[in-house]
Amino acid sequence: MGRWLDVELNPWGQEVLQGVSLELMYLAILLAVLFVVGHMLWYRSRGFSEHEETVDVQESVAGIPERIVRHTLPSRIFHWTMGASMLVLLITAFVPLLGLEFAWVTIHWIAGAVLILTIIYHVIHSIVWQDFWSMMSMGAKDVREAVGHFRHLLSSKSPEPEKPGKYPFDHRMYHQGIVVVSLAAIVTGVLMTLRIKTPFWEPNAYYPFVDQAVAGMNEMGEPVISLMPGAATGLVFVIHGIAGVALIIMVAAHIYFAIRPDKRYYLWGMIRGWIDREQYLAHFDPDKWSVVDGSIQESPPGGAIADSTVSAPRADD
């Protein structure tokens, strides 16, 4: 563990995990920077366009509206609220460690609470009002699309990849990844918050872990001693820490791609809620993301989802 994980002695002198080390945070920041810079340089060296590609709109516009709804207002509110809380969480978590001191704990747990609320909202919203499973699931086609995309990135001789549906494979992969990492951070974060003072409860160094010297009762109702009290706490801190540093990289990558000029349409989509027809046709496969009428054109895993069509201004209106 040495370098990346810190250990401490519990009050009984036993070595238990304490959390991730500062080095791991620095490593994550370094990796994030390396990734962004590396990607930029490499992208440039491969001669990919630095600008958003456009298509000739005359190609086929039948039934395609000029503005195509990509994210409804509730979705966007969710996204930005979540993003803001995530940024606050990361800043309050790591900036003090870099040396800028401020009272971060309260801000951190409040931001965490906001994040949890937005996620609850998001889950309910996506299950009830969106086609949750189509977004979440992935199939052979997605993999094929991803492989093609990846080949094209690596080799210029490789054919142009298929265009994606509404949610490209990499986006969904990212989403799945961030779900896992965020949930890890959230679950451990909630456990950690129980250890500090909030208006809702008294702090408890031990709760809710079975992590104290007297670990509980056996079936006879006799006290059972914990063989290594403090170990579970350490594990929680390690998971939270690993999730935290992973989020540094993931969030950095996310922001980077969001503001890359060649992918600007995604950013616009998330800011304005819609992309224009040209962007749609240039970057998406209308077969996979149909916006022609109110029906879902293709079964999953294509990526066409309800909210994009339900609320889209109809071309035949």
Place this chain on the structure above:
Amino acid sequence: MAIIRDMIPAFELFQPTTVEDALALMAEHGEAGWVLAGGLDSYDWFKDRIKRPEAVIDLGGIDELNGISDGQDGLEIGAMTTLTEIVRHERVRSEYMLLADAAEHVATPQIRNQGTLGGNISQDTRCWYYRSGWACYRAGGNTCYAAAPQAMNREHAITGTSRCVAVNPSDTAPALVALDAKMTVRGRRSSSVYDAEDFFIGPATDITRMTILEAGDLLTQIDIPSEWANAHFYYEKVRDRGSWDFQLVSVAAAFKTSGNTIEDARIAVNGIAPFPVRLDAVERLVIGAAVDEALAVEAGEIAIDGSRPLKHNEYKQPMTSNLVRRAVRSVA
């Protein structure tokens, strides 16, 4: 690794004679260095082998850090001035009795002979969980053992906590806050002056430190501005026994009065938070008011607004209230 206490591990001792040399040594040794004033906090840590500096920089030989002199505005006290010297100093006694009074409440005559003002206000907390070497938040770990529901925390904080619930142990700290003292902190390249109030920091800001001092910083001088000279002072410290004991709660107050009307006031309490707490709300209440029992009672009540006791220290609420009440009452 087995734990052993009460045996000071070897360290390299440096005895600079100038502040510049001390700062250079501090910079050279960084985190492995330790600044030694009177040693009353330091040697406890060393003895327990919990803090294990490689290099100890003893300030005892730096003349410029020693002594009390008349400044342009008030008194200038070198950080290494002993508490005994402060207690006995004529001008401190005649004009700033609050400080002499507070200094005289420190521990024992022997400790006051050895302990310095700078050391007294920079000392680490005496939370017994932390001082036992437990890997708590303050020690860089991830637990506050003292805040656990069954924890032994009669001496811990009722306010100003953030994960850590330890209290500032200094007797002179609240007096310096009440006197609006200015702390000169020198680093290698710069020198800053802080209000006493800002010199002490809470765990919300940095859970591992009690003061603004970071590695490489040296508290060199404490100025007592003339603003509060000859004010009406009140100091009281409640402790378990009459000597060699840290406060349960202490109050230091300075009042400018006209008759029994308070024209200006600065009141600080220690022992209830990780830092000496300036009671702004109480000051606002009493400034401009004529002192009577009702005012004193109200001041006491306001003093503990927002405080929240732990399992074993609820008594600190009435104790704080009562001390503040007495401070205000003393004006009448």
Place this chain on the structure above:
Amino acid sequence: MAEKIIGTDIAPQDLVAKITGRAKYAEDFRADGMVFAKLLLSPMPHARVRGVDATRALAMPGVIDILRADEVRQIEGRPGEASLTDEPLYEGQPILAVAAETEEQAAAAIEAIEVDFEPLPFVLDPLDSLRPNGPNAYTGGNRFGGGEFSELKWTEADFEEIEAGRMPNGEAAVEWTKGDIDAAFSESDLVLEESIVHQSLTHHPMEPRSAMMYWENGKLHAFVSTQSAQRTKYAIAGTLNIDPEDVILVAEYCGGGFGSKISGNTHMEVPAVFSRKIGRPVMLRITRYEENYIGRARPGFQSWLKMGFLADGTCNAIDLYIVQESGPFGASDFNTAGMIADLVYTPQNMRFRGIAMYTNTPPKAAQRGPGGAQIVIMMEPILEKAARQLGLDRLEVHLKNAPDPDVGFGPRNSTLTSVHAKEALEKGAEIFDWAGKQELSGRVEGSKSTGIGIGLSPYTAGSRGYDGLMVIRPDGKLYVHQGLGNLGTHSIMDTARPAAEILNLNWDQVELVWGDSSRGMPRSSVQAGSQTTHAHSRANHAAGMDARAKVLEVAAQTLGGSPSNYDMDNGRVFRRGGGASMTFAQVAERAIELGGKYDGHELPDNIHATTVPAANMLAGQGLMGVARDNYGGSGGVYSWVAGFALVELDRETGVVDIKEYVAVTDCGTVLHPRSLEAQVLGGSVQGIGQAMTQRWVFDPKWGVPFANRLYTARPPGILDVPLDMKADALGIPDPQTPVGAKGIGEPPVGAGGAALTSAVADAMGGHCLCRTPLTPDIILAELEGLSQPFTLEQHIG
């Protein structure tokens, strides 16, 4: 005419050495090739050592060897303490020792050792161990009897009482009764009932129990800190299973013990065995931190008390139940407490029940007034309450209940040699002006309320049957050989006074020999239980009489006539009415010539076997006085202290300021007034600390104590007591001992403590907090009507 010695102030012989720092305590000794040992302490309150890896430590510079538990004496199958253990029963119990050239190297080596501990269930509070399914201190159970461990648990219903802050009457292990308490309570005009907690507290002697030892020609040279000396030598020999004459004990000074270093102590075995193992002298310097763990503590009590009173203040019934926090190896304070309750308040009808529970806290042992101090400190506020409710004066109530000389107390109706408790109360009341201070009782001025209190405290103060040994050498001086320890009470000097007076010597003609067994030590009492003043003023009286008789005989044989024709003064023996005389120097030389009994070549048959080697060692060096104390006597020897205190309680801070304190003792003839005053006031201060400040605190989750330092444990300091505390003595000789002197070490503790708990109860308007120590937090919480954050827990902070 030689000076009067008994009852005068004479500076003790070791005074200059002590105050100039020349006195050598155990840790001041050095020997060629000496190495230092350090202990590795258990970090857990109960554990099993599964493995030790010392490879790294043993490879470190200067490190010589390691000593493990299997190399020292182990006690199997019953509760008992070993100096090193693989199954620690409290946090801080020594597991192993390392020896190195320097102490720093030894400490560093300890840190380099990996010990694999398996934590085991532990218990800190006796009540937790009594809880159904509660943890036991031993893996086998929480009780030991009949050769095996068993479990004793109370019922759920009992614990409902405890949650409500009341001690239940659960199953007891010890019970005795006298009279008929039920009938008595039904006759009582007032019945009071309280649950009371008395804390456990560490001994904290100034000098920790360091020891240096080496072996030379098969003999163990032991330099130790111990309360006793001759008995310590035998204790060490017993532990090591060697001939006592192979132990050369050096223990000239002892920086306090308070019952924690009575004879030998468990951890003396470490340097002895380690030195034998590595063939070099081993110094084990015990630090303050270690002393806190291995240095013993007074057991705490959680108890229930019911007292019945008649309208005239007579206490007619006591029902007392004590649960004792006994640590891992037990203690018997609670039994004594029951006896003392009966003795002080003479109820005639009493039931005592008690149970001592093993706990995983540092070991308990007798501490100055064991059991007696706790019980009077606990009971005195109840008496205050009773007097208040009956509208009587507390002094009157005390006088009404204090025993007369014919008292019989405890389960066996024990008797005493002399009792002057009432006189002590009266004299104390006079000095204190109890009557005049009545009007101050309960007076409130500003935030301060005044309280006055009485504490009446008896304790054992003597034993019989020890030996005296002394030699008049050819330099004309009397050499009194003392087998006692020198722990600062001066009894090592003062008990020699009767011999000097018998021989009509001036004090400068007397040399004291002590602290080194190679110089000859007679069979002595342990320096504990306040025995020595009584026991050894008698033993030295007997040996002095023997020497006197021999001096007279030698004179008569040399100068003619019969011994009765001679008298002695100032180191001369002379014919009455003038004529021939001899100096003691001449007598000594003559005695050597005469040999036989005169110079110790023939010894009395009745002296103790362990006096014989010492006497043999001294035979032929001069005229020997050697005798056993055969004065006899019946009944226990008890001294009494009546303490009176006036306190001011600050109702806004909970701080108690002790304004006045007076203690009057009944300890028989006063040997040394200044030393007596020091004992009475010193003990009182210790008791005041017990009542007011000193504590032990454990984290209940980890079983680890925090008040490990003097500043956290808070024994009282000079500012905690009034500067002009007064002490006086009745000076009524005990009729059953030739010198009339009784001991005094123990009873002042209870008097000081009880005067305080009583005075605080008075200042609080008759409210008993029923818990010690009475720190400001507890008092203020009560005054402010806050709920206390504890009920009957033993270790809080």
